[in-house]
Amino acid sequence: MLFKKILSAVSLAVLTFATTSSPVLAVPEKRALFGRYNDMDCKPSSSKPDPVILLHGLLGNSGEFAYIGPRFALKGYCTYSLDYGHIPGIPILGGLNDLMVSAMELSDFVDKVLAATGASKVDLVGYSEGSTLARVYLKYFNGTAKVNHVAAIGSNQYGTTLANIVTILKAAKLFGAVKGALNPLCKACFQITVGAPFLDQLAEGGDTYPEVKYLMLVSK
Structure with a gap:
């Protein structure tokens, strides 16, 4: 229950950032939740012109957004x-x-x-690794021409220790061996760790782009 309350609060913060608040849709909640979420027939309104795309984290999948995703739809996105x-x-x-x-x-x-919605730009909301993925897309795939907002939950911008696993492995001088063994199974794991050359290359030229609006939500 506490986790759901936290996610709900995060959703509200991101929605407030993206646009001014609006009344809840005048339809039954169940229909709103599941009728517009991942619905390619959805057409953006003039007040919420940007479709929202949610990006999951490492070892995750789109099921991470089973709570947040439908609530964006409920707000009319x-x-x-x-x-x-x-x-x-x-x-x-x-x-x-x-x-x-x-x-x-x-x-x-x-x-x-x-193409499906007729929109000109999207908003990206990334969780953990998803926040890094958004930046990779912006830099290397002309994403700045197609993205209005980038928001992140538990943002991972300057590298993670993977819950201190990386720190322990480096202290024990085992990081290289473990990376060599596991890299074929998790290439991204070693692209988003602290000190990864991939992150250094991603940061070259600056962390942000002036045509994109950013919001990073993170706690201790």
Whole structure:
């Protein structure tokens, strides 16, 4: 229950950032929740012109947004989520593949959403690794021309220690060996860790773009 309350509060903050608040849709909640979420027939309103695309975290999938996603739809947004970064032979768990491959998947999905909705730009909301994926898309796939807002929950911008696992492995001088063994199964794991060359390259030229609005939500 507490987790749901936290997610609800985060959703409200992101929605407030993206646009001014509006009345709840005058339809039954169940219909609003499931009728517009991941609905390619959804057409954006003039007050909420940007479709929202939700990006899950490492080892996750679009099911992470089973609570938040429908609530964006309830507020009147055309809202979508996708599974990205899957490696063949590893079911359910996403976000594992090379982030450049995942960003290409995101690029294709953004184009699909724009074509279906008739919108000119989307808003990206990333959780954890999803926040890094948004930046990869902006930098390497002309995302700045197709994205209005980027918001992030539990933002991972300057690298993660994977709950201190990386710190412990480096202290024990085992990081290189573990990376060599696990990299084929989780390429993204070693692209988003503290000190990863991939993050250094991503940061070259600056962290942000003036044509995109940003919101990063993070707690201790």
